[in-house]
Every structure is written in structure tokens, then in C-alpha cells.
Amino acid sequence: MATKLEQSSETSAVLKNDIAIMIGGQGGDGTLTVVNLLGRVFRDFGLNIYDARNVLSRIRGGHADGVIRASVKEIHSVGDEIDILVAFDEEAVLAGLSDLSDDAIIVFDSSKGPLSENAKRPGFQIYSGPFGNMAASALRRNIFKNTITFGILGRLIGLEDSMLRKVLTARYERRGKEALESNLKALELGLEFCSKNISGTRYLLPRLPNSNRILSTGNEAAAFGFLASGGRFFIGYPITPATDIMEWLQPRLPKFGGVVKQAEDELAVINMGIGAAYAGARVMVATSGPGQSLMTEGVGHAGEAEVPIVVAECQRVGPSTGEPTKNEQSDINHVVFGSHGEFPRFVIAPGSANECFYLTSMALNLAEKYQLPVFLLLDQALCQNSVSIEPFDIHSIAIDRGKLLSEEALAKLDVYKRYEFTDDGISSRSIPSQEGGQSQVTGNEHNEFGAVSTDRINRLRMMRKRMMKLELAKKDLPKGNNFGPITAKIGIIGFGSTYGPIIESMEQLAAERVEVRFHQIRTIWPLLEDDLHNFIDRLDKVFIVENNYSGQLANLIQRSFPGSDEKIESITKFDGSSFKPKEITGAVLAEIRSNVSA
Amino acid sequence: MIKPKDTVVVGGIGCSGSIHNDLECYGIHSLHGRLLPTAIGVKLANPNLTVIAAGGDGDGYAIGAGHFIHALKRNPSILYLVMQNGTYGLTKGQPSPTAVPGYEGNVELPFDAVMTALSIQDTTWIARGFSANQAQLTDLLKKGIQHANALKGFAFLEVLSPCVTYNDTYKEWRERVFDLDTEKTYSPKSRVMAFTRASELLSQGKIPTGLIYTGELKSLEQNSLTSTEPMALQDISLEANLSKYEPLLKDFR
Numbered sequence: 001m002a003t004k005l006e007q008s009s010e011t012s013a014v015l016k017n018d019i020a021i022m023i024g025g026q027g028g029d030g031t032l033t034v035v036n037l038l039g040r041v042f043r044d045f046g047l048n049i050y051d052a053r054n055v056l057s058r059i060r061g062g063h064a065d066g067v068i069r070a071s072v073k074e075i076h077s078v079g080d081e082i083d084i085l086v087a088f089d090e091e092a093v094l095a096g097l098s099d100l101s102d103d104a105i106i107v108f109d110s111s112k113g114p115l116s117e118n119a120k121r122p123g124f125q126i127y128s129g130p131f132g133n134m135a136a137s138a139l140r141r142n143i144f145k146n147t148i149t150f151g152i153l154g155r156l157i158g159l160e161d162s163m164l165r166k167v168l169t170a171r172y173e174r175r176g177k178e179a180l181e182s183n184l185k186a187l188e189l190g191l192e193f194c195s196k197n198i199s200g201t202r203y204l205l206p207r208l209p210n211s212n213r214i215l216s217t218g219n220e221a222a223a224f225g226f227l228a229s230g231g232r233f234f235i236g237y238p239i240t241p242a243t244d245i246m247e248w249l250q251p252r253l254p255k256f257g258g259v260v261k262q263a264e265d266e267l268a269v270i271n272m273g274i275g276a277a278y279a280g281a282r283v284m285v286a287t288s289g290p291g292q293s294l295m296t297e298g299v300g301h302a303g304e305a306e307v308p309i310v311v312a313e314c315q316r317v318g319p320s321t322g323e324p325t326k327n328e329q330s331d332i333n334h335v336v337f338g339s340h341g342e343f344p345r346f347v348i349a350p351g352s353a354n355e356c357f358y359l360t361s362m363a364l365n366l367a368e369k370y371q372l373p374v375f376l377l378l379d380q381a382l383c384q385n386s387v388s389i390e391p392f393d394i395h396s397i398a399i400d401r402g403k404l405l406s407e408e409a410l411a412k413l414d415v416y417k418r419y420e421f422t423d424d425g426i427s428s429r430s431i432p433s434q435e436g437g438q439s440q441v442t443g444n445e446h447n448e449f450g451a452v453s454t455d456r457i458n459r460l461r462m463m464r465k466r467m468m469k470l471e472l473a474k475k476d477l478p479k480g481n482n483f484g485p486i487t488a489k490i491g492i493i494g495f496g497s498t499y500g501p502i503i504e505s506m507e508q509l510a511a512e513r514v515e516v517r518f519h520q521i522r523t524i525w526p527l528l529e530d531d532l533h534n535f536i537d538r539l540d541k542v543f544i545v546e547n548n549y550s551g552q553l554a555n556l557i558q559r560s561f562p563g564s565d566e567k568i569e570s571i572t573k574f575d576g577s578s579f580k581p582k583e584i585t586g587a588v589l590a591e592i593r594s595n596v597s598a
Numbered sequence: 599m600i601k602p603k604d605t606v607v608v609g610g611i612g613c614s615g616s617i618h619n620d621l622e623c624y625g626i627h628s629l630h631g632r633l634l635p636t637a638i639g640v641k642l643a644n645p646n647l648t649v650i651a652a653g654g655d656g657d658g659y660a661i662g663a664g665h666f667i668h669a670l671k672r673n674p675s676i677l678y679l680v681m682q683n684g685t686y687g688l689t690k691g692q693p694s695p696t697a698v699p700g701y702e703g704n705v706e707l708p709f710d711a712v713m714t715a716l717s718i719q720d721t722t723w724i725a726r727g728f729s730a731n732q733a734q735l736t737d738l739l740k741k742g743i744q745h746a747n748a749l750k751g752f753a754f755l756e757v758l759s760p761c762v763t764y765n766d767t768y769k770e771w772r773e774r775v776f777d778l779d780t781e782k783t784y785s786p787k788s789r790v791m792a793f794t795r796a797s798e799l800l801s802q803g804k805i806p807t808g809l810i811y812t813g814e815l816k817s818l819e820q821n822s823l824t825s826t827e828p829m830a831l832q833d834i835s836l837e838a839n840l841s842k843y844e845p846l847l848k849d850f851r
Contacts, residue, residue, distance in 0.1 A: 214847065214850035214851055215850055215851065216850050220850070224846060224850075227843070227846070228836075228839075228843045228846075229834075230834025230835070230836075230839075232829040232832060232834065233639075233642065233643060233829050235639075252846065254824040255824075255842075256839065256842065257824060257825030257827055257829065257832055258824075258825075258829060259642055259822050259823060259824075259829065261642065261822065263635065263668075264664055264665065264667075264668040265664060267631075267632060267635070267664070267665070268632075268634075268635040268664075268665055268668070269635075271628060271629060271632040271635035271636045271639065272635040272636065272638055272639035272642075273639060274628075274636060274639065275608070275626070275628075275635065275636035275637060275638065275639025275640040275641075275643070276639035276640065276642060276643035276829070276830075277639075277643075278626055278636075278639075278640065279606070279639065279640040279643035279644045279647070279830045280643060280644065280829075280830030280831065281643040281644075281829040281830045282834060283639075297629060298629065298632070301628075301629050305626075305627075391847055391850070392847065392850075394836075394840065394843050394844060394847075395836075395840070397836050398836075399834065399835060399836060431644075431830060432603070432604070432605075432606045432624040432640070432644065432647050432830075433603060433604055433644060433646065433647060433830075433831070434603060435603045436603075437603070437624075438602055438603060438622060438623055438624050438625075439624065439625070440618060440619060440625045440626075440627065441625070441626045441627065442625075442626070442627035443627060443628075443629060444627060450625075451619060452616070452619070452627075
């Protein structure tokens with residue numbers, strides 16, 4: 001049937017250590033299926049992958065695309081350019097146009113007509129075929145066009161036909177004989193198309209020894225980190241891009257005696273969480289900006305009542321409904337400053353799926369040790385993009401429940417005071433069912449026993465007791481990760497999903513002979529001034545990279561470093577997409593070169 | 599015998615919100631309108647506890663109305679006590695959702711929480727008491743706690759509790775209340791009868807009191823909890839759970 005294409009024209013094939021493929025069409029075209037199939041192949045090759053899905057906030061229809069990148073090294077970004085685009089319509093080509101490399105290969109479904117000239121560039125290699133029509137006439141369903149293109153892709157990147165069949169079989173055999181046969185037939189149509197129309201393999205991929213690497217999104221990692229750290233009660237309300245955390249936990253927590261509760265709104269979510277945490281469960285809730293707006297009062301309540309709770313805030317484009325499925329980091333001010341009144345809170349920001357696991361675990365400990373709300377600040381790209389990483393080291397988890405009293409310890413006390421003044425601001429905590437631990441917990445200002453009080457001296461002491469936690473906790477909060485040579489005079493600070501693009505930008509800058517050091521900040525509140533000083537002081541210029549309009553992180557850091565305005569430069573992006581490494585590189589080069597010429 | 603150490607009273611905001619201060623059990627004072635989610639969180643974390651949520655009608659039927667509807671629907675095994683007085687007393691007498699037309703400029707008809715609760719198919723225990731009939735009120739409180747502590751679901755008890763300062767309705771309510779507990783032909787086990795009779799009494803300007811409805815349905819705890827060991831008291835140490843965590847790594851391949 002299909003000819004052995006690989007043998008006929010190996011000469012034109014280029015070895016790629018790093019390849020990015022985009023599949024685009026309308027929601028419901030099965031674009032993500034192709035991404036998943038490719039992911040399987042790349043992982044079998046021992047390659048690291050990173051995939052990002054660009055979908056609209058609707059069930060079907062509208063432009064949707066997915067990018068999958070494979071590399072010999074660990075990657076945390078989609079990179080700069082797309083090498084191959086599979087487009088099920090012209091809109092998909094136009095949407096991907098600015099991301100395509102100059103010599104990109106386009107596999108275009110011409111069922112609705114040929115590709116217009118304005119969607120073409122001189123260097124593109126375009127392979128058009130009526131894939132949708134082919135699928136409809138041979139298999140009676142247009143949707144099999146995605147498997148046709150999977151066959152074509154396989155040939156273009158030098159995969160053996162047998163491997164393509166194996167991957168399809170693995171995916172479809174559980175869905176019944178008919179589904180499997182139809183897909184295998186669609187694959188043959190794709191291979192036949194190649195034999196007739198494409199002269200050979202374009203790219204060859206390296207094959208590495210099988211690795212034990214795992215594939216995770218930040219959301220999945222955070223969910224597992226919660227569970228493995230003794231988290232048993234999760235409460236949520238569906239909201240993109242946070243819902244995956246709830247969905248990952250839903251089938252798993254009950255097996256550990258835990259519960260996932262979907263509440264009626266975020267007001268209920270945070271207060272149910274506070275009730276359960278007060279009663280002694282380890283609790284996390286998750287939401288995005290709009291939900292956080294509703295939770296803000298509750299977070300302040302937890303701060304005043306000293307109830308430990310972790311809130312995963314999965315940022316998206318805001319304000320209002322904004323762009324639910326798009327990436328932004330514009331809730332820094334919201335989680336650092338949001339609420340009436342003043343209370344201590346921590347804001348922890350993981351930069352990769354690995355860190356989502358470990359820092360969620362740490363956030364739970366910090367919440368209980370300091371008896372306050374802890375934000376886990378994530379962003380859409382970090383939450384939802386999949387990445388190859390080292391397996392989570394479950395053994396490294398340490399559970400610290402702080403000053404949670406045992407019944408024996410309570411029995412030894414002459415008198416128990418829930419809000420007792422102590423040197424470190426933290427009072428012992430009893431939970432209901434413990435004899436002698438009865439007390440009042442309240443969001444009203446209160447005395448040591450939890451009785452409502454407006455006494456002025458008491459107010460001063462209680463405020464200081466709570467607020468001192470911010471200073472005392474600094475020794476326990478996660479320091480930033482530093483990358484790059486200590487001799488560098490140029491620095492970059494970023495957090496969350498900008499980690500991946502910044503790491504790649506550093507390599508690009510090194511190639512331009514610009515030495516750069518990168519501080520991946522992991523505690524956004526309270527700022528660890530010493531940690532930042534160590535980083536910033538030895539530098540001439542510091543670029544703060546973040547996905548928002550006003551440079552919220554830069555403003556926060558500048559407040560702590562009076563007179564640093566000259567040194568600090570903002571690089572912002574707020575179009576709903578993540579940074580490409582080259583955008584950071586370009587901005588840094590433009591700034592330092594303009595200074596040289598000036 | 600319910601021990602103070604095993605009892606949690608969740609207070610709302612308003613005059614009613616100080617109720618937990620005068621008791622020797624555990625007490626948590628929630629945000630305005632949020633006592634039900636707080637109480638449900640406590641109960642799910644430790645279903646062995648006696649959980650009583652107690653608030654006012656502004657707290658429960660205005661700012662917390664969404665939670666009220668969903669608590670009725672969810673059937674958590676807690677007693678929810680609403681002290682209903684038709685006014686916001688703590689802020690000095692503004693009309694609440696249960697205020698009658700004419701009270702402080704109010705033009706809306708009063709919200710009837712019992713009728714609302716009856717209209718939700720998941721409710722299992724609905725009653726109304728009156729602070730002027732303390733014998734009946736004591737009995738209802740006891741029955742409501744028994745219903746909740748048997749993990750049979752949500753015990754909703756509205757208590758007519760006039761605000762003697764801003765809306766003293768004792769005289770009016772004494773004339774209007776109609777005690778269904780004393781009506782021999784009435785059965786609280788029939789939702790249809792409860793709905794019909796309560797509607798009739800309302801149309802006659804009467805306020806039905808007593809045990810209005812009781813039914814059987816799985817409670818929130820029975821529907822959600824998978825372990826007999828309360829989440830709040832489970833051994834969550836790594837040593838105790840490690841062997842069960844490791845297989846989950848396979849889900850990431």
C-alpha cells in the first residue's frame with residue numbers, strides 16, 4: 001500500500017533537536033487529538049515536550065489550536081517559531097502566521113477551497129489536500145481528517161508507518177472496533193496522500209534513551225501536591241483556568257477519605273474552606289481572578305480569625321470576565337493588597353509544574369504554621385500547559401501542622417487562650433472535639449480568648465501580633481532561584497510561566513555575548529528584601545518581565561528599593577499570550593544597545 | 599448527652615451573631631451571610647460534631663440567600679436557626695426581607711422562608727417556633743438537633759423573635775401564629791399537605807408554626823463522605839499514606 005517514503009529521499013531531511021508543530025482549526029475539529037498523538041510519539045522517543053492549547057471559552061466552534069514542541073532538553077515554553085502547521089481552514093493559517101518560521105511547512109485542508117495568496121509567504125512549503133472531503137467520502141465522517149493529517153505529519157517527521165499504527169491503536173482500541181478501524185483507514189489515506197504528493201521526509205528527530213520523565217500541567221501538579229501533603233478537603237466552583245485542579249482531585253480524594261465539594265459560588269467556597277480548616281482539615285480552594293474577587297472578604301476573615309487556608313489563584317486575562325482562556329499575570333496587586341483592613345498573607349509563586357507540586361506542599365505548611373491565608377499564585381500558561389519533568393519526589397514531603405494542639409497538651413494547660421499573645425505572634429490552635437480547647441474564633445477584633453473587644457490597647461497588641469508574622473516568616477518563605485553567571489551586570493526578574501521563556505532568552509542573549517543573570521522570584525509577598533538585594537545590588541540593569549499592562553511586580557519591587565527606578569526596566573506583555581523567548585531577548589538588546597549608543 | 603467539646607455554634611453577623619459568646623462550646627463567628635457555608639465546612643470536616651448555625655433573617659434571607667437555597671438543596675446535617683424579626687436591629691431598624699409593607703418605607707411583601715424550604719424537594723426538616731412559646735421552641739430545638747445528629751440532614755428552624763427595640767411584633771404575632779402541632783388532622787410527613795396548609799394559613803393572614811415538614815432523604819454527609827474517620831482527625835502523615843500516593847505517579851505518564 002504506502003510506499004517507503006523514508007527510503008526514497010532521506011537526503012532532504014534535516015535533523016531537528018527541537019521542533020514545534022501547531023494544529024489549528026475550529027473547535028471540534030479534533031486538533032487536540034493530533035497534539036495528544038504526537039505527544040505519545042515524542043515521549044516514546046525520549047524527548048521532552050511542552051504543549052499549549054489555545055481554545056476559546058466555548059464548547060464547540062471558533063478558532064482553536066494546539067502547539068506541541070519536542071526537544072532534547074527540558075523546555076518550559078512553546079519557543080519562538082512553529083516549524084510545521086496543520087491547518088483545517090484558512091483562519092488557522094492566518095492565526096498562526098506570525099508564529100511560523102520563514103520556511104514553515106503547512107499541511108492545509110483545502111476542502112473549502114484553496115489557500116488564499118495573503119496566507120502565503122515565499123519560503124513556505126504548502127501541501128494542500130481536501131482532507132475533510134476525503135474523510136467524508138471514504139469514512140462518512142469529516143472528523144477523520146485529523147487522523148489523515150497525523151499520517152502526513154508522521155511521514156514529514158520520519159516516523160515509521162508501523163509506529164503511527166501502534167500509537168493510533170493504543171488510543172482507539174478501547175473505543176471499539178469501528179473507531180479503531182476507521183482511524184487506521186484514515187491513517188492509510190494520509191500515507192497514500194504523502195506517497196503521491198510529498199517527495200520525502202523533511203525532518204528527522206533524535207531518539208534518546210527512554211527516560212522516566214512524567215508529563216504534567218501546573219494544575220495537576222498542584223492538585224497532587226495538595227493530596228500528597230495530607231490535603232483532604234478541596235472546595236471549588238468551576239472557573240477557567242482553575243477547574244482542572246478540582247477535576248483532578250474529584251476521582252482521587254475520596255479514595256483517601258477526602259472530599260471535593262463544588263459549592264454554589266466562591267463566597268461559599270472560601271467560607272466552607274474556613275469552616276473545614278477551623279475544624280482541623282487541611283484545606284485548599286482554587287479559583288481565578290473573578291472568583292478571587294468574590295473570595296476577597298473571606299481571605300481577610302481568615303487573616304483576622306487566624307484560620308489556615310491555601311488559595312490557588314489561577315490568573316487569566318482580566319478584569320471582569322476578560323479572556324477566560326488566555327494568559328495574564330495581572331492579579332498581583334489583587335492578591336497582595338486586596339481586602340479592606342490589614343492582615344498578614346503570603347503569596348507564593350511557582351514557576352514550573354515541578355514547583356507547583358513542591359510549593360503547594362510548602363504553602364499548606366506555611367498556612368498552618370503561621371495560621372493565615374496563603375495564596376498560590378499561578379497563571380493560565382503554567383496551569384494548563386503540559387511539560388515533561390522529573391517525577392515528583394513524594395518522599396521529600398514534610399508535613400508541618402504548626403502549633404496544632406493535641407488533647408494531651410491541652411489537658412496540661414491551666415487555661416486555654418485561642419489568641420494568646422506570644423513572642424512569635426502565633427497562638428496554639430485547638431480543634432473542636434478536643435476537651436478544654438473550647439474557645440471563640442471570630443473575625444471581629446477580639447481579646448486573647450476570642451471574645452469581641454474594642455479595647456484600644458488590645459487592638460494595638462492584636463494587630464502587632466498578627467502583622468509580625470510577615471516579618472518572622474521570611475526565614476521560612478521560598479527564596480528565589482538564581483540562574484546565570486554571577487559576573488553578569490544585566491539581570492532579569494520574573495515569576496510563574498515567564499520562567500521558561502526567560503531561561504531560553506538567556507541562551508539567546510549569551511549567543512549575542514550578553515551575560516544575564518535571572519532571579520525567578522517565588523515569594524511575591526512579603527517581598528524577601530535581602531534575597532532581592534543580593535540579586536539586584538551587583539547589577540547595573542534589571543529587567544522585570546511580567547504578563548500585565550502596568551508592571552505590577554516591578555512597581556512592588558520598586559516600592560521596596562527606593563531610588564532603584566533608574567536601574568529597573570519593565571518588560572510587559574498583555575495581549576493574552578505568553579512571552580516568546582525572542583521577545584524578551586529583543587527587548588533586552590534594544591534597551592542595552594540604545595544606552596550604548598546614547 | 600451532647601458534650602460542649604463536641605459542639606460548634608456558628609454565629610452570623612447582627613444582633614443574633616453574639617449567640618455563641620454565651621455558650622461553653624466551640625464557637626466560630628462567620629462573615630455576614632456566610633454562616634451556612636462555614637457550618638457545612640465544619641460538618642464535612644468532622645461529622646461527629648453537633649453543628650448549629652444561628653443567625654438573623656437579614657443574614658440568612660438577604661445577603662446569604664444564595665447559601666440558604668443551596669443548603670436546603672444540599673441537606674447537610676446541621677441545625678440552622680434563624681432568629682426572624684423583620685428588621686435590621688443592629689444597624690437601628692432598616693426593613694429586612696421579612697419586613698411587612700409599611701415598615702420603615704418597605705413596599706415589598708415579606709419573604710416566607712418556610713414556603714421556600716417546602717418548595718425545595720431535598721428538604722428533610724422544616725419548623726417554625728415563636729419566642730413567646732418557649733415550651734414548643736425547646737421541643738423543636740431538641741428535635742432539630744436530633745434530626746441533624748442522626749445525620750438525617752438539614753434541620754431548618756425559623757424562630758419568630760421580635761426585636762423589642764425596633765420592631766416589637768409580639769402582640770401582632772401572638773394573634774397571627776397558628777400552631778400546626780395542635781392540629782390533629784395535620785401530618786408533617788406529607789409535603790403536599792404541608793404546602794397546601796401553609797399556603798392556606800398565609801392567605802388567611804396566619805403564620806404557621808410547629809413542625810411543618812419532615813421527610814427522609816440522604817444527607818450531604820451520606821452522599822459525600824467516603825470514610826468513617828472524619829477528615830479533621832485522619833492520619834495524614836506521609837508514612838501512613840506513601841504506598842497509596844506512589845501509584846498516582848502513573849497518572850502522569
